[in-house]
Amino acid sequence: MSGREWSSPEAGQVLKQYSVPDWPLLATYLISEASAQKSSRWCNYISALPRQPYSLLYWTRAELDRYLEASQIRQRAIERVTDVIGTYNDLRLRIFSKYPDIFPEEVFNMETFRWSFGILFSRLVRLPSMNGKVALVPWADMLNHSCEVETFLDYDKSSQGVVFTTDRAYQPGEQVFISYGKKSNGELLLSYGFVPKEGTNPSDLVELPLSLKKSDRCYKEKLEALKKHGLSASQCYPIQITGWPLELMAYAYLAVSPPSMSKQFDEIAAAASNKSTIKKDLRYPDIEEKALQFILDSCESSISKYSKFLQASGSMDLDVTSPKQLNRRVFLKQLAVDLCTSEQRILFRAEYILRRRLRDMRSGELRALRIFDGLRNIFK
Ligand SMILES: C[S@@+](CC[C@H](N)C(=O)[O-])C[C@H]1O[C@@H](n2cnc3c(N)ncnc32)[C@H](O)[C@@H]1O
Numbered sequence: 001m002s003g004r005e006w007s008s009p010e011a012g013q014v015l016k017q018y019s020v021p022d023w024p025l026l027a028t029y030l031i032s033e034a035s036a037q038k039s040s041r042w043c044n045y046i047s048a049l050p051r052q053p054y055s056l057l058y059w060t061r062a063e064l065d066r067y068l069e070a071s072q073i074r075q076r077a078i079e080r081v082t083d084v085i086g087t088y089n090d091l092r093l094r095i096f097s098k099y100p101d102i103f104p105e106e107v108f109n110m111e112t113f114r115w116s117f118g119i120l121f122s123r124l125v126r127l128p129s130m131n132g133k134v135a136l137v138p139w140a141d142m143l144n145h146s147c148e149v150e151t152f153l154d155y156d157k158s159s160q161g162v163v164f165t166t167d168r169a170y171q172p173g174e175q176v177f178i179s180y181g182k183k184s185n186g187e188l189l190l191s192y193g194f195v196p197k198e199g200t201n202p203s204d205l206v207e208l209p210l211s212l213k214k215s216d217r218c219y220k221e222k223l224e225a226l227k228k229h230g231l232s233a234s235q236c237y238p239i240q241i242t243g244w245p246l247e248l249m250a251y252a253y254l255a256v257s258p259p260s261m262s263k264q265f266d267e268i269a270a271a272a273s274n275k276s277t278i279k280k281d282l283r284y285p286d287i288e289e290k291a292l293q294f295i296l297d298s299c300e301s302s303i304s305k306y307s308k309f310l311q312a313s314g315s316m317d318l319d320v321t322s323p324k325q326l327n328r329r330v331f332l333k334q335l336a337v338d339l340c341t342s343e344q345r346i347l348f349r350a351e352y353i354l355r356r357r358l359r360d361m362r363s364g365e366l367r368a369l370r371i372f373d374g375l376r377n378i379f380k
Pocket residue numbers: 050053054055122123141142143144145146191192193194195
């Protein structure tokens with residue numbers, strides 16, 4: 001973005017001088033152009049943008065705590081809000097405060113940054129053909145997402161524009177969708193403020209938190225091994241309706257492994273790290289049952305958190321003082337119910353698979369024990 005493209009060229013020059021990265025640069029640009037109103041070349045585009053994008057950036061901390069307590073997306077939203085506040089404060093301290101005439105606080109403040117970041121999170125397009133460069137693409141960002149299409153926006157060199165090709169035939173007047181990428185329902189809520197219909201998103205997943213037990217005799221050694229591979233005593237792993245990653249199983253092996261396996265702690269912790277490039281399907285038959293039980297316990301503890309929220313949501317006091325606030329709270333609560341229902345559904349599936357695997361293992365062991373007892377009786 002060159003200085004000439006700014007309605008306020010001085011603002012563009014200052015940001016260039018400070019080598020501001022893409023996202024904060026675009027966020028500042030958007031605010032600057034919005035404040036230029038009719039004299040901005042993007043006036044029509046900006047006036048069509050939502051005043052309040054629907055992302056989780058616009059949920060208060062109390063709303064996140066209340067409605068998303070069961071989901072790990074709550075933590076992601078808190079981190080995102082913190083990042084946006086941090087980015088704004090950094091720009092304010094390093095740049096805006098030094099050029100108050102170019103960046104007056106009435107225009108460049110936390111509220112306008114929350115808006116511009118909300119717009120970026122819900123409308124930026126990543127262009128694979130331009131090495132993943134991000135861009136706001138007027139018209140293309142009017143397209144809604146569908147989990148059922150495989151149509152992505154990209155830069156096309158021959159036509160020198162952003163294009164997409166539909167993956168199916170559409171009837172005249174029918175709504176055309178694109179894909180915002182293979183994102184879970186939680187990620188779609190986080191950035192775009194909506195949750196797809198239940199069971200329609202093949203990329204959906206739930207983050208399952210796992211933790212080492214504080215009472216573990218090898219807690220210190222295991223934690224050390226985890227830290228060495230960039231992990232901590234509590235880790236989240238994605239579970240999909242189709243299964244879970246090898247890293248999750250490795251973490252479970254580490255959590256249940258006895259002191260006699262201390263020599264393998266490092267190898268297991270490495271396999272639990274998704275940073276390791278060599279994916280290793282570790283197998284420790286002696287502790288497999290314990291590891292599966294550990295995952296099952298974690299699933300059940302998460303499921304009960306979702307159940308508690310979903311049961312309470314029916315009779316939840318929305319604590320409002322105006323009809324406008326009531327509409328907002330009803331809307332947010334419904335989004336949270338939809339998200340929690342979809343995440344809990346994945347956990348129910350994992351619980352079913354784990355219980356069946358454990359039952360098969362245990363009945364196999366029982367059969368082996370019976371055969372062993374039978375043989376012992378014969379020899380008696
Ligand atoms: C890139 S814009 C898409 C165009 C949008 N309708 C608009 O012009 O504001 C992204 C926003 O559209 C909405 N959106 C996109 N796909 C949706 C869907 N499948 N269901 C509900 N809302 C959707 C969300 O509010 C999201 O933040």
